[in-house]
Amino acid sequence: MSDEEQQNDEGFMPRELTVRIDEVVWSNPKASSSPPTVGATMLRHAGGWTVHDGERTPWVDPDRPMLQPGHSYLEAVFKETRGPDGTEIPPSWKGLGEGSKLPYDDGVIGNGETEGRAVAPAKYRTIEDEPGPATLEEQLAGKSATALATALDAAAPGTSSP
Template sequence: MRRSTRVTVIATGLAATAAVATAALTLSGQPASTQQDTPAMILAHGADRHPAQTATDWVTYADHVVEVTPVVEKEISPSQDEVDRGEGLILRKVTLRVDKVLWSSDTAAKSAPTSFEWIAHGWQFTDGSMHNRTQMAGEGEPRIEAGHHYVMAIDWQAPKCDPGDGEIPGQWRGLGSESNIPYDNGVLGQGEFQGQTQSSKAARVATADEDPNYSLRDEFIGHTAEDLAKRLAGTEPGQPTQEQSAAPNARNASCG
C-alpha cells in the first residue's frame, strides 16, 4: 500500500518565487502507477485562499472554471538555505493547457487563459541530498500529474509587492483544495488524487453525504463537467467576506 505522512507546510501558499531549474521536462502522458507497492507520499496541509465548498462559493470567488491538461513541467530549485541545510522542498511549475472554459464570471478580472502556469507540490528532500526525495501532494486534492485531466476553479491574482519576496507577478490561482477535481475520461472524481489514480466509484465510497465537509466536488463525483457547468450557471454569487473583498493595501501593490 502507498504510505502517507501528513505534514503542515507553513508558507504563503504554493505561489513560490524560487528560481526555476533550466531544463524543462515534457510530460510523457503516462498515468500514475496504481500498483499496491507505490512509493511513500507526504501529504501537506495548508490553508485555502477562498471558500470553495459550495456552488455559491465557486461563483462568488472564481473568475473562470476550466478543464485543463498538464503539458510541461519544470522543477523549481529549493532555496540556498535549504540546500545548505540538506533538507527542504522541491516544487514544480506545471504548464496547464485549457481545453474548455466551462463557466465565467460576469465580473472576471481577465478573460480565461488558453494556458497558464501552476505551482504544484513536488518532493521533500532530506539527508543532505536533493536525490533523497519523497513525493508530496496537498492533503485532499490532486497533485496535478502527467496523463491526467482536471477541472479547476481559478481566479486572477494581480501582481503584488511582498516585503520579504519583492514583486510577485500576477498569476492564475485556485480557490482552495476543493476547487480542483480529477476529470479523466470525462468523469468528475475519476483520475489522479493525492498522487494516486482512483476511480469515481472509489471516490464516491470515500465520501459520505452526512460528512460536515461534504462539498460541491463530492456531490458531482461521477457526473460530467457539463453537469457542473449547468449548476454554476444557475447559481447566484454571494457576498464576499470583508477580508476577501477588502481593497489591496501597500503589500498587494506593485513594487514600482
C-alpha cells in the first residue's frame, strides 16, 4: 500500500506472485525474440486485499484467475522492451491483456481456478460469455493446448479465429 494508505490504515494491497513456466505452447515464428524459457519464472500480480480499519478483505479480479498454488494456467505473453514513453527498459514478459490468463488444470482449457473458485470448462464458457461471436477462449474451453496452438497456427492477421 502507499504510504498514505498505510497511515490511514485503508487502501488496496496488491498480491504479487512468482510463477514458473512449465511449457511454451506456441510462439509466433515471425517474433523478433525467442519465447520464454521453460523453468524460468515471471512476476505476476493477481488480486489482493482491500484494507479498511486495518482489516484485510480478499479481492479478486472479476472473471479472472487469482493464480493459486496447485493450479495450472495458460498465459499469452509478449516481451516488453520499451516503456510507455518509448524509452528502453529491461526486457520482461508481460501478459497480452486483461484476459491473458486461462485456467488449465489437467491440460484442459477452462478447467481449474477462476475468481478463487474451481470451475469446469462448461461453466467457464458461461463466465466468459459476452454478446457477439464466441472468442477463441470460449471456443477452446474444454480443449487442450494443442488445439490452441493449431488455432494460432491457422490464424491470419486481421481475421477471426477458426
